Amino acid sequence: MTNPSRLFLFAGGSHGKWQVQSMNTITGAPLPIITHLHVYSEGESVPEKDLLWTLRGITSNERYVNQEEKKELIAKQEGLGRPHAVQGALIPIRKKPEWWALTQEKRREIFEESSKHIQIGMKALPAIARRLHHCRDLSSFEPFDFLTWFEFAPEETATFDQLVADLRATPEWDYVDREIDIRLVLS
Amino acid sequence: MTNPSRLFLFAGGSHGKWQVQSMNTITGAPLPIITHLHVYSEGESVPEKDLLWTLRGITSNERYVNQEEKKELIAKQEGLGRPHAVQGALIPIRKKPEWWALTQEKRREIFEESSKHIQIGMKALPAIARRLHHCRDLSSFEPFDFLTWFEFAPEETATFDQLVADLRATPEWDYVDREIDIRLVLS
Numbered sequence: 001m002t003n004p005s006r007l008f009l010f011a012g013g014s015h016g017k018w019q020v021q022s023m024n025t026i027t028g029a030p031l032p033i034i035t036h037l038h039v040y041s042e043g044e045s046v047p048e049k050d051l052l053w054t055l056r057g058i059t060s061n062e063r064y065v066n067q068e069e070k071k072e073l074i075a076k077q078e079g080l081g082r083p084h085a086v087q088g089a090l091i092p093i094r095k096k097p098e099w100w101a102l103t104q105e106k107r108r109e110i111f112e113e114s115s116k117h118i119q120i121g122m123k124a125l126p127a128i129a130r131r132l133h134h135c136r137d138l139s140s141f142e143p144f145d146f147l148t149w150f151e152f153a154p155e156e157t158a159t160f161d162q163l164v165a166d167l168r169a170t171p172e173w174d175y176v177d178r179e180i181d182i183r184l185v186l187s
Numbered sequence: 188m189t190n191p192s193r194l195f196l197f198a199g200g201s202h203g204k205w206q207v208q209s210m211n212t213i214t215g216a217p218l219p220i221i222t223h224l225h226v227y228s229e230g231e232s233v234p235e236k237d238l239l240w241t242l243r244g245i246t247s248n249e250r251y252v253n254q255e256e257k258k259e260l261i262a263k264q265e266g267l268g269r270p271h272a273v274q275g276a277l278i279p280i281r282k283k284p285e286w287w288a289l290t291q292e293k294r295r296e297i298f299e300e301s302s303k304h305i306q307i308g309m310k311a312l313p314a315i316a317r318r319l320h321h322c323r324d325l326s327s328f329e330p331f332d333f334l335t336w337f338e339f340a341p342e343e344t345a346t347f348d349q350l351v352a353d354l355r356a357t358p359e360w361d362y363v364d365r366e367i368d369i370r371l372v373l374s
Contacts, residue, residue, distance in 0.1 A: 007327045063250075067293065070290055103249055136324075
């Protein structure tokens with residue numbers, strides 16, 4: 001296989017590399033409270049012991065950014081695993097069926113033209129590193145549509161708080177019907 | 188669960204509702220020759236006996252059609268399972284990594300503005316009924332990106348041949364690096 005694995009598993013329980021600092025249910029049904037989280041790549045064996053839940057997501061092709069935005073993102077963003085980025089966040093999100101019934105151009109219009117999702121995210125670069133995982137097309141019954149994973153330095157916590165607050169105030173977020181905000185620190 | 192299953196499994200072997208009339212490898216590696224195919228929905232039990240291969244795909248939200256095209260498609264298309272539509276076709280396709288690295292707007296440009304994919308498909312409506320399944324985001328290592336399933340009446344075979352010939356002549360098809368054309372009849 002020449003392609004790297006794009007599938008990741010987020011395992012919540014009482015063990016793992018990341019220690020939970022807070023779990024806030026922003027919208028919809030909560031997830032069971034955990035104390036630790038571990039991120040597995042496809043093929044890694046996941047111990048079932050002490051697990052309370054697992055969420056799966058797959059990285060995929062870009063759905064909304066245009067060429068200019070893509071260039072700017074690539075130029076500004078930094079990767080995961082930076083030594084100083086010991087703060088983590090996992091934000092699982094589900095969007096309403098109404099969102100998925102929209103056409104691509106209408107979704108793009110809400111996503112960027114009216115909600116400025118890409119521009120809001122750009123403001124947090126390179127401080128906040130991010131990896132988006134899609135769940136919706138893994139199976140028919142995934143509990144979330146997206147899992148976004150973030151890493152940043154402790155002194156950038158306010159930047160991160162601003163980022164999520166700005167996004168939650170957008171028209172795009174009217175389509176979110178489930179969102180959990182899990183903050184973590186490397187243990 | 189209020190949502191219906193969106194995941195389908197195409198099982199090829201020596202048993203099944205659909206009898207294979209021909210299997211043509213258009214591009215890339217072939218699939219093992221089968222005599223029969225059966226289509227399963229998620230949750231249906233799949234007998235492993237006499238199976239040569241299975242392909243999985245999931246129906247999903249529209250990626251390219253605009254509002255006007257969507258309306259026209261909905262007005263013209265007919266569903267699967269029409270009693271007279273005893274001819275079937277399964278066409279698994281994979282696209283090159285170059286395709287997936289393009290931005291959404293560039294893919295739409297190739298898909299419709301230069302290749303007229305939607306307009307070509309529209310010409311075959313309502314004769315040819317169709318269901319598109321996505322595979323790419325089911326896992327990291329699916330053998331195809333899309334499985335398209337077609338049903339039509341025997342007298343519309345020429346319409347179907349024209350449809351696939353027209354699509355294969357488009358710039359979009361330069362990005363296809365694996366394609367198998369499997370023709371079937373209800374047995």
